[in-house]
Structure formats: structure tokens, C-alpha cells
Amino acid sequence: MTSEDTMQDHNHHHDHDHDHHDNHFSDMQARVKALETVLTQKGLIDPAAIDAIVETYETKIGPRNGAHVVAKAWREPDFADWLVRDATAAIASLGYTGRQGEHMRAVFNTPETHNLVVCTLCSCYPWAVLGLPPVWYKAPPYRSRAVIDPRGVLQEFGLTLPETKRIRVWDSTAELRYIVIPERPAGTEGLDEEGLADLVTRDSMIGTGLPKLVGEGQ
Amino acid sequence: MxxxxxxxxxxxxxxxxxxxxxxxxxxxxxxxxxxxxxxxxxxxxxxxxxxxxxxxxxxxxxxxxxxxxxxxxxxxxxxxxxxxxxxxxxSESQLDQLTRSWQRAAVATPHGQPILLENDPAR
Missing domain, CATH: 1.10.472 (Cyclin A; domain 1)
Structure with a gap:
């Protein structure tokens, strides 16, 4: 299967910002890592156990800003157009700006094309927009396999797409992060923005899932 | 869940x-x-x-x-x-040292790679 495209924009941005270090830990991030290091060395905690606890709360972490971006794009064609042309400005107009001034690009699912964002392992993941990444998403095998065999990876997550649907894989760069705008589910004509945002899952914004259907539980 | x-x-x-x-x-x-x-x-x-x-x-x-x-x-x-x-x-000083070490490691880690404490060039 060679119909899958891997979009790698790394080379587009290399003519500037040579000294720009994208990875940065805030004082608190670094302090928490320091505590984790010491406590792990002393055998008092196991990072896997910590991940498991964090995972319990993963949907409670971070503002779900991306869900509102998606809901607004579904309701307002003008906003969707703006997202296509300049997602950074469109998302910033809602008050959601990245702390590191990263650029966002919105990729739209269509009946013909499904988009999948590959997470980076460093600190670049736009969790403020997308929510906390799932633990599996940070695993190196996921990243490499998603590029080679996106259809197989999606199947493992319970998302089987028709063979005719093309899958595009987007790999974020130091300056460019992606949000998937899933297709609006059927039967949602009567919903307001809040109601629509409730259907937008984190996984649907990274392309490993689809939005919830109306009436589907939490 | x-x-x-x-x-x-x-x-x-x-x-x-x-x-x-x-x-x-x-x-x-x-x-x-x-x-x-x-x-x-x-x-x-x-x-x-x-x-x-x-x-x-x-x-x-x-x-x-x-x-x-x-x-x-x-x-x-x-x-x-x-x-x-x-x-x-x-100790407080060990925590401070490790905190700074993690910050150096983050800056030294190329985009797309996991940030590891070993990446601190001063370690």
C-alpha cells in the first residue's frame, strides 16, 4: 500500500531559526522531573505506576480548547475558511495561543481523506489545544509505525477505515503543530457550539479516533 | 473508565x-x-x-x-x-541540581527526541 502520504515539513523551516531551541522545561516542569528522578532512584516510585495514575486523569488535564475550535469550524464556514488559510491566527482569535508561539495548522478530514498527527516525543505537543497525549502515543514504536503503516495502527485503536479512504500522516516540526478537524457527525444540525464541542474527543483531534455520536456516553 | x-x-x-x-x-x-x-x-x-x-x-x-x-x-x-x-x-541542593540538569537536558534535546536526563551536556 503506497497510497499513504507522509507529510514532513522539516525542510521548509530550516532557512531560519538555526539557534532556536524548541525544547524547554519551565521551572515547575523541571522540578517535578527532578523529584521523579530522585524518587525513582530511591525505589520509592515507578514511572510506569505514575503514568498509570496520570492516565486515569488524562481527560481532566488541560483546557479542551481544540474541541471549541472544531465546533466553531463545524458551525461557521467563515471560521473554517480562516482555519484553512491561517490556523494560527484563527485559533489565537479564540484566545488560545501557544506558550512558545508555535504555528498551528488545521488539517480537515473529508469523505476521501483521513488525517493522522504523529506526536513528537519532546515538549512540542500542543496539549493546551489537544489535551494530554495518551501514554501510548508517546511511545517511540507508535511514532515510527504510524508513518510506515498508519492503517494498521489505526486498526489497533479500533478505527477501521475503508480501503478507499486515503490516510495522510502529519509529523509536527519545531515550528508547526497540527490539529485534525474531523468530519461533523450526522444528526448534529440542532446542536449549539457547546453541544458540538462535547462530541469532539481528544483522539478525534489527533486522528486516532472519530468524534462521538449524538447520545453517545462520555 | x-x-x-x-x-x-x-x-x-x-x-x-x-x-x-x-x-x-x-x-x-x-x-x-x-x-x-x-x-x-x-x-x-x-x-x-x-x-x-x-x-x-x-x-x-x-x-x-x-x-x-x-x-x-x-x-x-x-x-x-x-x-x-x-x-x-x-536534599534541597540535590533537587536544585537535578532541576537545572533537566532544564539543560531539555534545551540540548533535538526536536522529536525524548528528553532524557542523560542529554544534559554538563552531566
Whole structure:
């Protein structure tokens, strides 16, 4: 299967910002890592156990800003157009700006094309927009396999797409992060923005899932 | 998903931000990590609930807190640091050194690679 495209924009941005270090830990991030290091060395905690606890709360972490971006794009064609042309400005107009001034690009699912964002392992993941990444998403095998065999990876997550649907894989760069705008589910004509945002899952914004259907539980 | 798991005792910490369903909510991932580490240490009996509540309250009632409470988890991390140094698990200077080491490691890590402590060029 060679119909899958891997979009790698790394080379587009290399003519500037040579000294720009994208990875940065805030004082608190670094302090928490320091505590984790010491406590792990002393055998008092196991990072896997910590991940498991964090995972319990993963949907409670971070503002779900991306869900509102998606809901607004579904309701307002003008906003969707703006997202296509300049997602950074469109998302910033809602008050959601990245702390590191990263650029966002919105990729739209269509009946013909499904988009999948590959997470980076460093600190670049736009969790403020997308929510906390799932633990599996940070695993190196996921990243490499998603590029080679996106259809197989999606199947493992319970998302089987028709063979005719093309899958595009987007790999974020130091300056460019992606949000998937899933297709609006059927039967949602009567919903307001809040109601629509409730259907937008984190996984649907990274392309490993689809939005919830109306009436589907939490 | 997690509805049937008993809430950890630490979820009853004074002032912890909660969702309408009563779950702790976190503004940033590190806050959840700090919470999770504290939960584990308490479960393992490294400190008691009353020891934790006392140290956390001390941090929360320090003068100079932000009016909007957005520094709640800064206080949490300060309390956890304080407790582990009081229990002689580590020292303040070791924590400071490791904190700076992690920051150097982050800057030294190329985009797309996992940030590891070994990446600190000064180690």
C-alpha cells in the first residue's frame, strides 16, 4: 500500500531559526522531573505506576480548547475558511495561543481523506489545544509505525477505515503543530457550539479516533 | 473508565481544584505528575495523610499567593519537596541540581527526541 502520504515539513523551516531551541522545561516542569528522578532512584516510585495514575486523569488535564475550535469550524464556514488559510491566527482569535508561539495548522478530514498527527516525543505537543497525549502515543514504536503503516495502527485503536479512504500522516516540526478537524457527525444540525464541542474527543483531534455520536456516553 | 476506582485519599487535599464530578483537574501535565507521585508515596506509607495535609497547608497559607489560585500546584510541589527533604530522602541542593540538569537536558534535546536526563551536556 503506497497510497499513504507522509507529510514532513522539516525542510521548509530550516532557512531560519538555526539557534532556536524548541525544547524547554519551565521551572515547575523541571522540578517535578527532578523529584521523579530522585524518587525513582530511591525505589520509592515507578514511572510506569505514575503514568498509570496520570492516565486515569488524562481527560481532566488541560483546557479542551481544540474541541471549541472544531465546533466553531463545524458551525461557521467563515471560521473554517480562516482555519484553512491561517490556523494560527484563527485559533489565537479564540484566545488560545501557544506558550512558545508555535504555528498551528488545521488539517480537515473529508469523505476521501483521513488525517493522522504523529506526536513528537519532546515538549512540542500542543496539549493546551489537544489535551494530554495518551501514554501510548508517546511511545517511540507508535511514532515510527504510524508513518510506515498508519492503517494498521489505526486498526489497533479500533478505527477501521475503508480501503478507499486515503490516510495522510502529519509529523509536527519545531515550528508547526497540527490539529485534525474531523468530519461533523450526522444528526448534529440542532446542536449549539457547546453541544458540538462535547462530541469532539481528544483522539478525534489527533486522528486516532472519530468524534462521538449524538447520545453517545462520555 | 475510572468511575469505579476509589478516589485516592490525596484527592481530599485542601483546596485541590475539582471538576463538577469531583475529580481533580489539572491545568498542565506536570501538575498531574506531581499529584500522581504524591498519591504513590502516600499509598506506600512514606508519609501519613496528616503529615501531608500539614505541610501542604503550610505552603498554601504562605503570604504572596496569587489571588486567582493558579499557583496551587506550585505550592503542592513545594510541599512535596519539603516533605521529602524533611524525611531525608533527598536534599534541597540535590533537587536544585537535578532541576537545572533537566532544564539543560531539555534545551540540548533535538526536536522529536525524548528528553532524557542523560542529554544534559554538563552531566
Amino acid at each position: 475510572n468511575a469505579h476506582e476509589p478516589a485516592p485519599r490525596l484527592a481530599g487535599s485542601p483546596g485541590l481544584p475539582k471538576s463538577p464530578e469531583g475529580d481533580p483537574v489539572f491545568a498542565e501535565p506536570w501538575q498531574a505528575e506531581a499529584f500522581a507521585m504524591t498519591v504513590r508515596l502516600h499509598e506506600k506509607g512514606v508519609f501519613s495523610w496528616s503529615e501531608w495535609a500539614e505541610v501542604l497547608s503550610r505552603e498554601l497559607y504562605r503570604p504572596g499567593r496569587r489571588a486567582d489560585g493558579s499557583d496551587y500546584f506550585d505550592c503542592w510541589v513545594a510541599a512535596l519537596s519539603c516533605l521529602v527533604t524533611e524525611l531525608s530522602i533527598t
